Amino acid sequence: MNKAQLFEQIKNKRSFLCVGLDPVLENIPKHLLKYDNPVLEFNKQIIDATKDLCVAYKPNTAFFESMGLKGWESLIRTWEYMPKDIFSIADAKRGDIGNTSAMYADAFFNESKSQMSFDAITVAPYMGKDSVGPFLSYKDKWVILLALTSNAGHSDFQLHSTPQGMLYEEVIRISSEWADSGQLMYVVGATRGAEFENIRRLAPDNFLLVPGIGAQGGSLAEVCKYGLNKECGLLVNSARSIIYAGNGPDFAEKAREEALKLQQEMEQILLSAGLI
Numbered sequence: 001m002n003k004a005q006l007f008e009q010i011k012n013k014r015s016f017l018c019v020g021l022d023p024v025l026e027n028i029p030k031h032l033l034k035y036d037n038p039v040l041e042f043n044k045q046i047i048d049a050t051k052d053l054c055v056a057y058k059p060n061t062a063f064f065e066s067m068g069l070k071g072w073e074s075l076i077r078t079w080e081y082m083p084k085d086i087f088s089i090a091d092a093k094r095g096d097i098g099n100t101s102a103m104y105a106d107a108f109f110n111e112s113k114s115q116m117s118f119d120a121i122t123v124a125p126y127m128g129k130d131s132v133g134p135f136l137s138y139k140d141k142w143v144i145l146l147a148l149t150s151n152a153g154h155s156d157f158q159l160h161s162t163p164q165g166m167l168y169e170e171v172i173r174i175s176s177e178w179a180d181s182g183q184l185m186y187v188v189g190a191t192r193g194a195e196f197e198n199i200r201r202l203a204p205d206n207f208l209l210v211p212g213i214g215a216q217g218g219s220l221a222e223v224c225k226y227g228l229n230k231e232c233g234l235l236v237n238s239a240r241s242i243i244y245a246g247n248g249p250d251f252a253e254k255a256r257e258e259a260l261k262l263q264q265e266m267e268q269i270l271l272s273a274g275l276i
């Protein structure tokens with residue numbers, strides 16, 4: 001999916017919500033345990049309940065990898081089940097020397113090898129251009145580079161001063177020479193609302209993947225104040241606050257109610273900004 005198609009979807013659905021699919025077997029409703037693959041059933045029902053309200057799904061691969069063979073199967077089947085007009089993000093946070101990154105890229109982009117072909121993957125920038133390049137060589141796919149993350153530990157490295165500015169600013173400045181805003185997005189945590197003005201100066205046209213709304217306490221209004229651009233430019237992710245809104249037989253309806261609240265808030269923001 002290209003940038004224009006993503007923006008079209010945002011306008012049509014009046015939403016820039018990304019639903020995080022981070023299933024934990026112990027937390028999913030007990031009545032699903034009778035299914036052969038409870039995690040897959042959980043994901044399918046969440047997708048059915050939210051697909052008209054969100055523009056992206058982001059399974060975090062850790063939640064699948066931790067379940068071994070069955071987990072990989074759940075990830076593949078979940079990807080297959082996602083409507084293909086919805087942006088799909090493999091939140092895998094990969095990055096290694098070039099020939100290894102090429103294998104990671106195949107793992108999430110090359111359907112003929114791995115049975116999955118996500119639209120985007122999250123990538124750690126730490127190892128530099130030759131580690132990110134193999135992901136970018138898939139020209140119709142997106143790389144979402146970690147810039148300023150939502151966790152407390154972001155200050156350990158990302159806020160360190162360099163002669164040119166903070167390290168996360170360098171990540172954005174340097175990486176923006178590797179690909180344009182049609183292929184490169186950045187992760188910026190919602191918990192860093194005040195930094196969005198600065199980030200938009202460095203990356204005016206890139207989409208930003210913004211996790212940290214909901215369970216981590218980030219504010220949608222604060223993110224949007226400076227984060228919106230002329231093509232919306234934001235994919236705001238929430239996982240736990242949506243997928244675990246309920247844990248009884250009506251969990252999917254509860255998830256929908258939470259997603260709807262966010263979609264309605266987003267609709268007002270898009271209207272106020274004159275984007276719809």
Ligand SMILES: O=C(O)c1cc(=O)[nH]c(=O)n1[C@@H]1O[C@H](COP(=O)(O)O)[C@@H](O)[C@H]1O
Nearest residue numbers: 060122149150187189211215216238239240
């Ligand atoms: O890359 C990410 O998605 C990510 C980056 C970041 O800085 N913070 C962050 O929370 N995430 C992911 O976003 C999701 C947040 O989930 P909730 O806090 O449950 O909404 C998890 O899958 C995290 O791994």
